[in-house]
Amino acid sequence: MQPPEQGGAAERFAQRFNRLNESIYPATQERPYTEQEIADQIQMSVSQVNNLRNGRSVPRGDRAMRLAALYGVRLDYFFLPDDAEYVVEVExxxxAIDVERRGLPQMRANRTAGSGAGSGAESPLDDEVRHIAEGLAELPSEFRDVVGTLVDTLRERMGLQPRGRRSR
Structure with missing residues (x-):
């Protein structure tokens, strides 16, 4: 039997994992990922993915990071309380993705769950740039400067302030 906190974490992980899988998938695919496709992407067995989806376990850190990357969210999305700012933003x-898929009018910038729309973004493209910038923290240090420079260049070409230097 799992300790109570493990069971709660596994159930929360499963709920968020399933919610992401319902909404985040390639438009060309027109359906959520299968357990086999997820298993292939995050290097797990189908039975391990099934255990994650049913709240029977939580993945190791490296696999959880791959899963977060697959769906375009930060790792902490799976574990934060429901009322955490980032969780609310992702939801x-x-x-918005669900609304767009049903054909209702919606801003097309909301393609990934972890982008920064709704936080005072200057343009739809800024959401994408902000999403890239958020991922910088997870990169090895030797890549951060290169990617950071690219993000700053993109922001400048869009007429936006570089990262970390917002005008008030």
């Missing part, structure tokens, strides 16, 4: 993006 808003998932709702």
């Amino acid at each position: 808003q993006h998932l709702l």
Whole structure:
């Protein structure tokens, strides 16, 4: 039997994992990922993915990071409380994706769950740039400067302030 906190974490992980899988998938695929496709992407067995989806376990850190990357969210999305700012933001993006898939009018910038729309973004492209910038923290240090420079260049070409230097 799992300790109570492990069971709660596994159930929360499963709920968020399933919610992401319902909404985040390639438009060309027109359906959520299968357990086999997820297993192939994050280097797990299908039975391990099934255990994650059913709240029977939580993945190791490296696999959880791959899963977060697959769906375009930060790793902490799977573990934060429901009322955490980032969780609320992701849920808003998932709702926007669901609305768009049903053919209702919606801003097309809301393609990934972890982008920064709704946080005062200057343009739809800024959401994508912000999403890239958020991922910088997870990169090895030797890549951060290169990617950071690319993000700053993109922001400048869009007429936006470089990262970390917002005008008030």
